[in-house]
Amino acid sequence: xxxxxxxxxxxxxxxxxxxxxxxxxxxxxxxxxxxxxxxxxxxxxxxxxxxxxxxxxxxxxxxxxxxxxxxxxxxxxxxxxxxxxxx
Amino acid sequence: xxxxxxxxxxxxxxxxxxxxxxxxxxxxxxxxxxxxxxxxxxxxxxxxxxxxxxxxxxxxxxxxxxxxxxxxxxxxxxxxxxxxxxxxxxxxxxxxxxxxxxxxxxxxxxxxxxxxxxxxxxxxxxxxxxxxxxxxxxxxxxxxxxxxxxxxxxxxxxxxxxxxxxxxxxxxxxxxxxxxxxxxxxxxxxxxxxxxxxxxxxxxxxxxxxxxxxxxxxxxxxxxxxxxxxxxxxxxxxxxxxxxxxxxxxxxxxxxxxxxxxxxxxxxxxxxxxxxxxxxxxxxxxxxxxxxxxxxxxxxxxxxxxxxxxxxxxxxxxxxxxxxxxxxxxxxxxxxxxxxxxxxxxxxxxxxxxxxxxxxxxxxxxxxxxxxxxxxxxxxxxxxxxxxxxxxxxxxxxxxxxxxxxxxxxxxxxxxxxxxxxxxxxxxxxxxxxxxxxxxxxxxxxxxxxxxxxxxxxxxxxxxxxxxxxxxxxxxxxxxxxxxxxxxxxxxxxxxxxxxxxxxxxxxxxxxxxxxxxxxxxxxxxxxxxxxxxxxxxxxxxxxxxxxxxxxxxxxxxxxxxxxxxxxx
Numbered sequence: 001x002x003x004x005x006x007x008x009x010x011x012x013x014x015x016x017x018x019x020x021x022x023x024x025x026x027x028x029x030x031x032x033x034x035x036x037x038x039x040x041x042x043x044x045x046x047x048x049x050x051x052x053x054x055x056x057x058x059x060x061x062x063x064x065x066x067x068x069x070x071x072x073x074x075x076x077x078x079x080x081x082x083x084x085x086x087x
Numbered sequence: 088x089x090x091x092x093x094x095x096x097x098x099x100x101x102x103x104x105x106x107x108x109x110x111x112x113x114x115x116x117x118x119x120x121x122x123x124x125x126x127x128x129x130x131x132x133x134x135x136x137x138x139x140x141x142x143x144x145x146x147x148x149x150x151x152x153x154x155x156x157x158x159x160x161x162x163x164x165x166x167x168x169x170x171x172x173x174x175x176x177x178x179x180x181x182x183x184x185x186x187x188x189x190x191x192x193x194x195x196x197x198x199x200x201x202x203x204x205x206x207x208x209x210x211x212x213x214x215x216x217x218x219x220x221x222x223x224x225x226x227x228x229x230x231x232x233x234x235x236x237x238x239x240x241x242x243x244x245x246x247x248x249x250x251x252x253x254x255x256x257x258x259x260x261x262x263x264x265x266x267x268x269x270x271x272x273x274x275x276x277x278x279x280x281x282x283x284x285x286x287x288x289x290x291x292x293x294x295x296x297x298x299x300x301x302x303x304x305x306x307x308x309x310x311x312x313x314x315x316x317x318x319x320x321x322x323x324x325x326x327x328x329x330x331x332x333x334x335x336x337x338x339x340x341x342x343x344x345x346x347x348x349x350x351x352x353x354x355x356x357x358x359x360x361x362x363x364x365x366x367x368x369x370x371x372x373x374x375x376x377x378x379x380x381x382x383x384x385x386x387x388x389x390x391x392x393x394x395x396x397x398x399x400x401x402x403x404x405x406x407x408x409x410x411x412x413x414x415x416x417x418x419x420x421x422x423x424x425x426x427x428x429x430x431x432x433x434x435x436x437x438x439x440x441x442x443x444x445x446x447x448x449x450x451x452x453x454x455x456x457x458x459x460x461x462x463x464x465x466x467x468x469x470x471x472x473x474x475x476x477x478x479x480x481x482x483x484x485x486x487x488x489x490x491x492x493x494x495x496x497x498x499x500x501x502x503x504x505x506x507x508x509x510x511x512x513x514x515x516x517x518x519x520x521x522x523x524x525x526x527x528x529x530x531x532x533x534x535x536x537x538x539x540x541x542x543x544x545x546x547x548x549x550x551x552x553x554x555x556x557x558x559x560x561x562x563x564x565x566x567x568x569x570x571x572x573x574x575x576x577x578x579x580x581x582x583x584x585x586x587x588x589x590x591x592x593x594x595x596x597x598x599x600x601x602x603x604x605x606x607x608x609x610x611x612x613x614x615x616x617x618x619x620x621x622x623x624x625x626x627x628x629x630x631x632x633x634x635x636x637x638x639x640x641x642x643x644x645x646x647x648x649x650x651x652x653x654x655x656x
Binding site: 020052054 | 167168171172173174200203204207212219431434436437
């Protein structure tokens, strides 16, 4: 399993378009990918799941990927979040 | 049988008569059952999901064809839910774990998701709560072997009656619907916008009085007055039909003469222009006899893109519009955007009060790179027609000077690069902030023309947001205070020898045309559909009488009295 920790920087957090972008990217990998915020966890390939975490600017989350392409998945998702998710 | 009218909100103008058809959303009754073969139940659920996907994909397609891509986009959210593991897999897992029937599991998961979404601190997400409710409803109906509402029940000439209409409802309506009537909804409701786009009358917000309407009732809808009459007596129905015919004939007669200039009975030429919001509006504008464009809103270039539109992209669009209108003037307004608009590629910070905030010319002047891209595109496109450039939301002289110096800078740069630009471009401003109207004499010296934007001028002068149901009754551009600002602006323009026009919704109201001419306007710009009728009204007007009428209405104390007096002429 690969885990990456990251602090969310874009202004509206993981809502609306940023969440959709993230889910779309996650869908490109075969690994099981989970987002973890505090004690909550959600499937990164599910828009509803990601939105239910209610991640806001400044929150720290972990990306946990498990599977064949786990390294690449965690790395790419981290880069995407760092780039501001299109915001 | 009495034929007392019922009162609602007139959301789309016009008169219609039709037979009532209730558009009722069924809420399926769900029983919880224990099942023995969970896998068979999961299969049944999967089949239903596929069926729902097919239906929604079809709906998306018909909506795109009939209304447009933007409206069709609402169904993408529906489809994404049907592919979302947190929703679909959750239902399947629970069917397996709890050994319960698909209906009961689907209902509880939908409810949880909908509650989760509506609790999120984000309006966009809250709106998705309705969408998932819609999707869940469709799944439950299909699971119980029933079909969601069948739009084919709505024959041409039907009046659709509903508690409330969602985008996914109106999208299904076949062409030829006579009108819409709802219990809830305001002028800004989705159904209102849709009705106006389709050109059918609508009365919304009838409240509980809508319960008096039964399937098959004859309904008269008066979208101007905001009333409906149920099962009218023969006399009332006959009158309404005659009025509809009269309006129809007026429209046809006006359309025949739409190509001709609008000249008052005593020979004064009034230019009647079209407002356009994109290249798709050009054809309709020309077909309705537009003598030019009085307001070309450029926001579509920015809103329909995923990046700041490039100089080339803008140049192409402006050039196409200018070429389409040949030697007729085209007034292009520079970017009017602020914190109320969500540009996915821009950092527009949320503002407490975007309409009093960092928008329009203010935004452009503090983002000169973005502004200069547009100015360069305009200067280049100006070669291909009669371009007039207009800055929005100006309130003081230095804004105009700053904008003009950026324009000069762009012209010099283009000259140095050897790129041709138009020699003479007229530069003007929107008068839409009260300060600009009151100080119009101060601003007039800096520009070639001024155009009064009545929508914002009215909202700023009366401090009333017409999208807010609580105060929208205060919003009326015919308010004497607004009209006084119009006269003041026209006076300032006349003294300076520059042109004063109007491009707000008031300009397209045929019953106000005489007053507007009397106030001193020489150019009126409106949505294309209003042009033929306003031109006819201009032809009936005597300018001397119009001036007296304008003098009289400025002394009245309410917009209602202004409109009554204007109607009598």
